Amino acid sequence: MAHPRTPRLKNGVLHTDICVIGAGSGGLSVAAGAVQMGASVVLIEKGEMGGDCLNTGCVPSKSLIAAAHAAHAARQAGRFGIHLPPPEVEFAGVHRHIHGVIASIAPHDSVERFEGLGCTVIRAEARFTAPDRLEAGGQVVRARRFVIATGSRAAVPPIPGLDRVPHLTNESVFDLKDRPDHLVVMGGGPIGVEMAQAFRRLGSAVTVLERATILPRDEPEAVALLRGHLLAEGVTIEEGAQVAALHPGAEGQGLEVEFDQAGRRRTLRASHLLVAAGRQPNIENLGLEAAGVDHTPRGITVDGGLRTSNRRILAVGDVAGGPQFTHVAGYHAGIVIRRALFGLPAKADYRALPWVTYTDPELAHVGMGEAEAREAGEAVTVLTESLSGNDRARAEGAGEGLAKIVLGARGRILGATILAPRAGEMIGLWGLAIQKRLKVGDVAQMMAPYPTMSEISKRAAGSHYTPSLFSARTRFLVGLIQRVLP
Numbered sequence: 001m002a003h004p005r006t007p008r009l010k011n012g013v014l015h016t017d018i019c020v021i022g023a024g025s026g027g028l029s030v031a032a033g034a035v036q037m038g039a040s041v042v043l044i045e046k047g048e049m050g051g052d053c054l055n056t057g058c059v060p061s062k063s064l065i066a067a068a069h070a071a072h073a074a075r076q077a078g079r080f081g082i083h084l085p086p087p088e089v090e091f092a093g094v095h096r097h098i099h100g101v102i103a104s105i106a107p108h109d110s111v112e113r114f115e116g117l118g119c120t121v122i123r124a125e126a127r128f129t130a131p132d133r134l135e136a137g138g139q140v141v142r143a144r145r146f147v148i149a150t151g152s153r154a155a156v157p158p159i160p161g162l163d164r165v166p167h168l169t170n171e172s173v174f175d176l177k178d179r180p181d182h183l184v185v186m187g188g189g190p191i192g193v194e195m196a197q198a199f200r201r202l203g204s205a206v207t208v209l210e211r212a213t214i215l216p217r218d219e220p221e222a223v224a225l226l227r228g229h230l231l232a233e234g235v236t237i238e239e240g241a242q243v244a245a246l247h248p249g250a251e252g253q254g255l256e257v258e259f260d261q262a263g264r265r266r267t268l269r270a271s272h273l274l275v276a277a278g279r280q281p282n283i284e285n286l287g288l289e290a291a292g293v294d295h296t297p298r299g300i301t302v303d304g305g306l307r308t309s310n311r312r313i314l315a316v317g318d319v320a321g322g323p324q325f326t327h328v329a330g331y332h333a334g335i336v337i338r339r340a341l342f343g344l345p346a347k348a349d350y351r352a353l354p355w356v357t358y359t360d361p362e363l364a365h366v367g368m369g370e371a372e373a374r375e376a377g378e379a380v381t382v383l384t385e386s387l388s389g390n391d392r393a394r395a396e397g398a399g400e401g402l403a404k405i406v407l408g409a410r411g412r413i414l415g416a417t418i419l420a421p422r423a424g425e426m427i428g429l430w431g432l433a434i435q436k437r438l439k440v441g442d443v444a445q446m447m448a449p450y451p452t453m454s455e456i457s458k459r460a461a462g463s464h465y466t467p468s469l470f471s472a473r474t475r476f477l478v479g480l481i482q483r484v485l486p
């Protein structure tokens with residue numbers, strides 16, 4: 001491999017091709033890609049290498065969910081004739097598992113690995129001082145292109161009393177070494193719902209307070225079934241519940257939550273509060289004014305090619321104000337590399353954007369939802385297939401689930417939702433179908449292995465043809481052909 005270019009120090013200023021601010025999902029992907037393709041790269045991180053996903057997001061949350069799944073499976077074993085004593089949850093052990101997983105992935109995102117690849121890594125807060133330079137840890141850096149990848153953090157709503165009660169966010173919830181007796185989760189988005197089920201399975205009482213309805217970005221039929229699963233496991237879900245005020249609990253124990261629901265004020269006592277009420281972009285103290293970079297409270301303003309109002313500066317990931325997922329940050333990195341290294345006019349295209357909420361069953365989605373497709377003026381057809389007709393789901397006692405496919409004119413696939421165990425592993429098929437503009441008939445003709453839950457995709461696609469396949473016209477035709485066939 002040819003040696004990468006290295007940043008050059010000239011008159012106290014570090015000159016580089018690419019300077020990346022933030023070593024999370026987006027920043028690390030840009031840095032690793034750019035340096036291995038021969039660009040000189042400076043990577044600046046003020047906190048933990050790996051950002052939210054590794055330290056306080058995807059990795060710890062999925063590790064916690066895995067522990068919760070094990071406890072749930074032990075409790076459910078009796079359904080299969082396997083009788084176990086009720087599981088004893090050692091919360092400190094769950095904590096060890098979570099942090100063990102983080103530690104096992106951390107080397108991949110470490111300073112050592114990135115320096116080994118040829119990046120210059122600066123561990124400090126970066127701040128633009130001019131449109132073409134920034135300062136970090138006393139070092140001035142000039143770059144041909146800067147990439148802002150500073151991510152987001154939990155938004156803490158201005159609710160009276162919130163500053164006076166102890167509360168958890170994604171930055172602190174994975175540090176718990178003792179199980180909360182009663183966890184109140186403010187917000188029924190993906191973070192709130194995933195954590196609610198996991199803590200319930202680990203033995204906490206859990207109440208979700210959601211001001212609208214849970215998981216509003218997902219298909220309502222699928223959310224309704226998922227809500228049923230959560231309620232059956234004992235999660236309390238209060239929807240249309242706006243948190244109004246918070247008070248410290250009596251004798252300094254826990255807290256009291258006042259919320260408004262259907263015109264009534266209600267009060268709830270709890271031991272812990274998790275704030276999962278949305279995200280806010282990390283744009284403060286970045287010197288964006290000095291750099292001439294426009295922004296709004298949603299994040300840095302970018303065009304389709306992720307360029308900011310300063311042509312030298314691009315933005316990726318959560319801070320760019322679009323969909324906030326690790327795979328989106330990685331996708332953004334690919335666009336930035338094509339632009340910054342090769343000068344290509346790459347643009348983000350979200351038509352095949354997938355997301356998964358890692359509850360059990362998982363709720364996986366890609367592309368357009370039905371309402372969005374109708375709003376866009378598409379000639380919509382919806383195909384729905386229940387998981388109850390799937391043999392593998394029955395063998396595993398999976399309970400209710402579904403596949404819902406949204407088609408446009410002439411069987412064009414616009415979107416898909418699957419609610420099923422491990423649905424996240426099944427949704428890729430529909431993403432590829434959308435990206436490659438396949439027709440629903442292509443999926444219907446696919447040979448799906450039996451018995452798998454992924455057969456639900458083939459059956460849903462096949463149902464598009466059921467009315468014409470089993471019609472009077474077909475029966476007439478078959479009758480005719482049978483009479484003339486030898």
Ligand SMILES: Cc1cc2nc3c(=O)[nH]c(=O)nc-3n(C[C@H](O)[C@H](O)[C@H](O)COP(=O)(O)OP(=O)(O)OC[C@H]3O[C@@H](n4cnc5c(N)ncnc54)[C@H](O)[C@@H]3O)c2cc1C
Pocket residue numbers: 021022023024025026027044045046047048049050051052053054056057058059061124125126127149150151152170191282285286316317318319324325326327328329358
């Ligand atoms: C609880 C939780 C669970 C999640 N689960 C999933 C999931 O299952 N799947 C999924 O796809 N997404 C998930 N996400 C979202 C995912 O974590 C984010 O979309 C992703 O981390 C965004 O990457 P990023 O590079 O934009 O930001 P980050 O990964 O947050 O990285 C930003 C980095 O920039 C650094 N930084 C900030 N300001 C400066 C500065 N001025 N100077 C230097 N460094 C700076 C920060 O310290 C941080 O390390 C989850 C998020 C949370 C909170």
Ligand SMILES: NC(=O)c1ccc[n+]([C@@H]2O[C@H](COP(=O)([O-])OP(=O)(O)OC[C@H]3O[C@@H](n4cnc5c(N)ncnc54)[C@H](O)[C@@H]3O)[C@@H](O)[C@H]2O)c1
Pocket residue numbers: 157186187188189190191192194209210211212213214215216241242243276277278279323324325355356357358
């Ligand atoms: N599985 C995944 O991919 C995954 C998991 C977790 C997070 N994430 C990413 O992180 C983002 C942030 O997640 P999130 O769940 O914090 O945010 P969110 O914006 O998706 O959901 C927040 C919810 O909180 C509710 N809310 C806000 N203020 C409230 C109040 N005062 N009282 C009651 N409810 C209130 C909102 O109505 C909303 O439904 C997600 O949108 C997603 O992009 C992804």
